[in-house]
Amino acid sequence: MIYILLISLGGIAFTLYKTRTRIKDEGPFDEETEAHHPVAHIKSELFLEVPIERIVMAGFVIHFLSYAGLMVTGATLPGLELALLILSATVMLLLLFKQILVAGISNNFRWRVLALLIISAILTILIWNRPGITDPGLLENAQIYTLTVHLLGLVLGLGGAIILDLMIFHFLNNLKISSREAVIMHLISQMIILGLILLIVSGVALILTDPETYLENPRFLMKMTAVFIVTLNGVLLNLFVVPKMEQISFREEKHQQNTGLIRAAFIAGAVSMTSWFTVFILAMITPLENFSYAILLTGYIVLILFTIAGGLITKKIYERKDVSEA
Structure with a gap:
């Protein structure tokens, strides 16, 4: 437990120090640029408009206070430690997503994000190795809470995917997407990512309650396949x-040079929507476990192909709309 306290305290100190040095070295964000340009918004290290450093520091503070309380009182609360494990794993995956995204956009690593990721990973491993934390009995008793987190992740992911698709069609009424609209869609995509992270973390906790049963269940395996996609x-x-996103335009002067991007956007949107609905259906309809994994996978692939075809047809409709308005 002492190592968890030290890592948490070190994480708090590191976050405070790096927050101050970042402001000193890089200066404050240009609010006008950050608010209206999607790439600048991604590089700003914000998540749902909150600096990622504040989110991580809040996690470290919660861990430090919780384990300090357990040490002082001598209490043993495996349920609390399980909740802290889910929290630390969520923060770790959030940092991993942010690091991949920023590195992919700017072609360089944000070393403070990488350092926070390493600290969070160490904290997660330490909690994972606590006595009884992964005991199937404890996980089964806490299953109702784990399922609640699982459902929350599904709601955020599926709800965000639906909202994102509806907003794309709304923004394309004028045949293009502005930078401000692209930033809004980036924020919604972050909500979807949060839902996905909660789904993964709680899904692992559910598997650990009875690994053999879950890993032999074709419905569960198909759901995990859809989550992977x-x-x-x-x-x-x-x-x-x-x-x-702001380059997506069906106006003739820009459409020809961005055809590949537009096609990719419609295909990715179709795959996302289909996969999220597949996860939802597999989670809600238990009789589907009577079908083999091969049958479920075939149905999923066919559904994706139909949805992609629908997306490409929609793309053609917008292209003709531009011609008719020209």
């Missing part, structure tokens, strides 16, 4: 499409 698609979408 959502994750891969989300990373690619945030790396290559979201930063260039």
Whole structure:
């Protein structure tokens, strides 16, 4: 426990120090630029308009106070430690996502983000190795809370995907997406990523309650496959499409040079929406476990192909709309 306290305290000190040096070295953010340009918004190290350093420091503070209280009182609260494990794993994956995104956009690592990621990973490993923390009995007793986190992740992910698609169609009424609109969509994509992280972390906790049963269940395996596709698609979408959203235009003067980007955006959107609905359906409809994994996978692939075809047809409709208005 003492190592967890030291790592948490070190994380707090490092975050405070780096926050001050960042402001001193880089100066304050240009609010006008950060608010209206998607690439600048991504590089700003904000997550849902909150500096990532504040989110991480809040996590370190919660861990330090919680374990300090456990040490002083001598209490043993495995349920609390499980909640802290989920929190530390969530922060760690959030930092990993942010590091991948910033590195992919700017072609260099943010070393303070990497350092915070390493500290968070060490903290997660230390809590994971605490006695009884991964005991199946404890995890089964806490299953209702884990399922609540799982459901929250699903709501954020599926809800965000629906909102994002609706906003894209709304913004394309004038046949282009502005920089301000691209920033809004980037914020919504961050909400989807948060939902995905919660889904993954709580999913691992659920698997540990009865690994053999879950890993032999075709419905669960298919859901994990869809989550993997959502994750891969989300990373690619945030790396290559979201930063260039303002370049999406069906106006003749810009459309020809951005045809590939537009096609990729519609395909990625179709894959995202289909995969999130697949996760939702597999989570809610338990009789689907009577089907084999091969049948479920085939149905999923066919559904994705139909949705992609629908997305490309929608793209053609917008192209014809530009011609008719010209």
